[in-house]
Amino acid sequence: MEAMQESIAKLHQLFTDKMEEYQNELQAASPSPNINSLKSDFAAFRSFILTALLTLQQQVGLLARQVDNIEMRSRRKMLLCHGLPELKNEDTSAVITGTIVERLKVVDFSVDCISKCHRMGRASGDGRPRPILLKLRDVAMRDKIWFAKMALKKSGITISEFLTKTRHDVFMAARDAFGMNKCFTQQGVVIVIGADGKRMRINTMDELNKIIVSLDSAKETPRQPTITLPSKPVISMKSRRAGIVNKK
Structure with missing residues (x-):
């Protein structure tokens, strides 16, 4: 799908460039009735x-x-577990079960709750453990x-949602724009917390860009200065009486 979008974008750019070249040639040509008619036809065709x-x-x-929504719904029961030490010939189901029961205190969890469990990707040469993909049989679990x-927290082990590439890219871009503490995911949706504490749901890069543009424009809008009108002087009754006595 991304390849198709890139192909259309390249086609759009190629067509725009060629049309601009042809338009420049038409404008440089000597004016004549045929040229003027050709210019109007060209403008209509280009539009x-x-x-x-x-x-x-x-x-x-x-x-x-x-397609992204369908793919994300198919991952509803999946989680990624990062930071668990990787051993040779390990039983990933047993590793995950021990972590969930002992560290998360989910005592009713067992191997029977697991539908699929394996390490992601190829083993790296630097010794870093690969994340474990965990698919549960039940959404509630x-x-x-x-x-x-x-x-x-502070254990070196983290659990994240198994996002699609599109939403993962949106999530990373949101973290770069708003900060790590202002972004998280929930049920496959990227949540951004604004300066006012309002939570904004984002699924695409276009939605993220719109939020960034709106926040930038709000920052650039100058505040109208407040003008404080002078208050009327308060004349006490004693002052008024003193003035009357002096006049007498």
Whole structure:
């Protein structure tokens, strides 16, 4: 899907460049009735093609979002566990079960709750452990583990959601823009906490860019200076009486 989007973007750029070259040649040509008619036809043709390409881009973008949503729903029961030491010929199900029961205190968890469990990717030569992909049989157990993960704080072990590449890229970009403590994921949705404490849900890079632009524009908008009108002097009754006596 990403390759298709890139191909359409390249096609759009190629067409725009070629049309600009041809338009420059038309403008440089000597004016004549035929040239003027050709210019109007060219402008209409260019507008039609650009509109068609824009519509195609929007349709492909919509299709990509739908595919991403379907893929994310298929990962609803999955979690990634990072930082667990990797041993040769290990039983990853037993490793995960021991961690969840002993560290997270989920006492009703057992190997039978696991649908799939394995290390992700190839082993690295630097000795760093690969993350373990854990797929549960039940969503309720998955959520119980997810909300108990705070018990792993400062242990070097972390649990994260198994995001699609699109949402992972959005999450990393949001962390760069707002900070690590202002971003997290929940059920596959990227959550960003604004300066006012408001939580914003993000699924695509376009949504993230809109939020960044809106916040930047809000910062650049100058505040209107407040003008404090002078208050009327308060004349006490004693002052008024003293003035009357002096006049007499």
